Amino acid sequence: MATVTIEAHAKVNLGLEVVAKRPDGFHDIDTIFQTVSLSDTVVLDSGTALASVVLTAAGHPVPTDARNLAVRAADLLRERKGCPAPSIHLTKRIPVGAGLGGGSADAAAVLAGMNELFALGLALSDLEALALDIGSDVPFLIRGGTSRGRGRGEILDPLPALSGLWFVLVTPPFEVSAAEAYRKSRIRLTGREGFTRLNCSAIQNGDSEALVRALRNDLEAGVVLAYPEVGRVRNRLSELGVLAALMCGSGPTVLGLTTTGEEAAKIASELQGREWQVHIAEPIDTGCRIVTKERPPQDARDVQRNPEQI
Numbered sequence: 001m002a003t004v005t006i007e008a009h010a011k012v013n014l015g016l017e018v019v020a021k022r023p024d025g026f027h028d029i030d031t032i033f034q035t036v037s038l039s040d041t042v043v044l045d046s047g048t049a050l051a052s053v054v055l056t057a058a059g060h061p062v063p064t065d066a067r068n069l070a071v072r073a074a075d076l077l078r079e080r081k082g083c084p085a086p087s088i089h090l091t092k093r094i095p096v097g098a099g100l101g102g103g104s105a106d107a108a109a110v111l112a113g114m115n116e117l118f119a120l121g122l123a124l125s126d127l128e129a130l131a132l133d134i135g136s137d138v139p140f141l142i143r144g145g146t147s148r149g150r151g152r153g154e155i156l157d158p159l160p161a162l163s164g165l166w167f168v169l170v171t172p173p174f175e176v177s178a179a180e181a182y183r184k185s186r187i188r189l190t191g192r193e194g195f196t197r198l199n200c201s202a203i204q205n206g207d208s209e210a211l212v213r214a215l216r217n218d219l220e221a222g223v224v225l226a227y228p229e230v231g232r233v234r235n236r237l238s239e240l241g242v243l244a245a246l247m248c249g250s251g252p253t254v255l256g257l258t259t260t261g262e263e264a265a266k267i268a269s270e271l272q273g274r275e276w277q278v279h280i281a282e283p284i285d286t287g288c289r290i291v292t293k294e295r296p297p298q299d300a301r302d303v304q305r306n307p308e309q310i
Contacts, residue, residue, distance in 0.1 A: 002047040004117045005292040008040040008109035009284060010100040011141060012167060013249045014203075014211065017196045018185065018218040019150075026136070026152050027182055030196040032203070033137070033153070034162055035144040036281035038169065040102060041091040042070065042109040042288075044117050050085040053078070059092035062103075069107035073134055074114060080130065083118050095277050097175025099249030101141055107134045108141035109288040116290055128154075144287025148200050159203050162283040166264040168256040169248070170237065171277040172229045181250035184222035212244045212257060220247040227252055233276065240267045 014032040021027050040059075053074040055064040062068055066075065070088055077083050088110065094102030111131055115122045122130075124143065131138035136152040148157040195214050202210035224231040230247060233254040237245035242256030258264045264280045271278045 002045060002117075003292070003294040004044045004113045004290060005294075006042045006044070006109040006113045007289045007291055008042050008094075008102075008105035009035045009141070009144060009287060009289070010038045010094045010102060010105055010281070011035050011137065011144075011249075012100065012169070012255050012281075013217065014162075015196055015199050015215045015246070016217045016219060016249065017194070018182075022152075028151055029149065029153055030194075031149045031153065032159065032196065032199050033140045033147050033149050033156075034283050035141070035285075035287055036167060036169075037284050038094055038100070038279050038281045040094050040106055040109070042106055042113060043089040043091075044086045044110065044113045045089070046084060046086050046117055048087060050087060053085045053088065055088045055090060057090040057092055059090075060094075060096050062090070062092055062096060069103040069134055069138075070110045073107035073110040073131075073138075076130060076133060077111060077114050077120075081118075081120055081122075083114055083120070086114060086117060095171040095253065095279075097177065098171045098253040098277075099176070099178075099181075099247065099251045100169070100171075100253055101137050101249070104135045104138045105141045105288065107131070107138050111138075112142055112288045113290065116293065141287050144289075145285045146203065146283070148196065159200060160206070161285045162203060163206075164208050164259060165243075165283065166258045166261050167281045167283075168237065168242065168258065168264050168267050168271075169253055169277075169279040169281055170233045170256070170271060171253040171279075172227070172233060173275045173277075174227065174229075174252060176223055176227065176251045178250040180226075181219045181223050184226050185219050208243075208259070215244050215246050215257075217247050217249075219250055223247060223251040230254060236271070237267070240270055242267060
């Protein structure tokens with residue numbers, strides 16, 4: 001095997017509750033993670049001996065050095081497991097710095113893909129432990145599906161698969177870092193109502209109406225104050241008749257919930273012509289997914305690979 005292609009799926013947060021500030025500077029959260037059909041494509045190739053990881057990218061512009069979490073993930077496995085350096089080609093469709101976990105999803109895909117490419121034999125729990133060294137949501141993005149996330153987001157409790165909902169994802173033309181979102185939040189960390197617990201019960205009972213009623217994001221108010229465009233996106237989605245609209249993760253993407261793909265497509269069409277990026281997505285029950293494994297052809301010169309066509 002010389003090439004592995006992986007789908008790296010984005011995530012949304014169905015509510016986000018900030019529980020406490022930790023001594024290490026992070027925050028304990030309580031949230032529901034959900035992977036969605038919007039994805040990047042990651043291609044790992046071991047066919048050429050490289051001294052260091054090489055990343056090329058298409059689609060949304062991203063750094064191609066160690067600032068990119070995909071490179072950091074490859075370097076981590078090289079350090080811990082003595083792997084060769086693969087070349088990585090990334091086709092970037094998930095908006096960058098948007099609260100959708102795009103960089104973390106790419107890192108998760110590299111960890112899972114290198115495990116396959118180099119036959120490392122690492123179990124899911126091993127990959128998740130490594131993933132936490134890269135980012136708080138990387139462990140979930142290896143696993144995917146629907147999970148309650150606690151602690152920094154790494155304590156995962158699987159929930160029943162979500163059904164009967166679609167998402168309209170609207171991303172304004174700027175980035176918001178997670179650190180900035182937490183700095184700008186004005187959160188009272190006492191007397192919390194535990195709305196994530198209500199969201200979990202709604203999903204376990206298959207009650208989408210109860211889920212919609214309980215959705216909230218503790219980071220949203222601070223981000224909207226600093227970036228009023230996020231509030232305008234949320235209000236426009238509400239005007240168009242979504243079941244609920246709330247900021248996803250640390251923002252600035254706002255998700256609108258609908259019950260059908262047709263309704264989501266209709267709402268998305270109303271939002272075209274602006275600077276906003278608009279995507280329709282449905283919930284899926286996987287995280288990063290290996291889609292192809294290939295050995296090199298006998299004469300590699302006869303093959304021209306176009307990553308945009310994967």
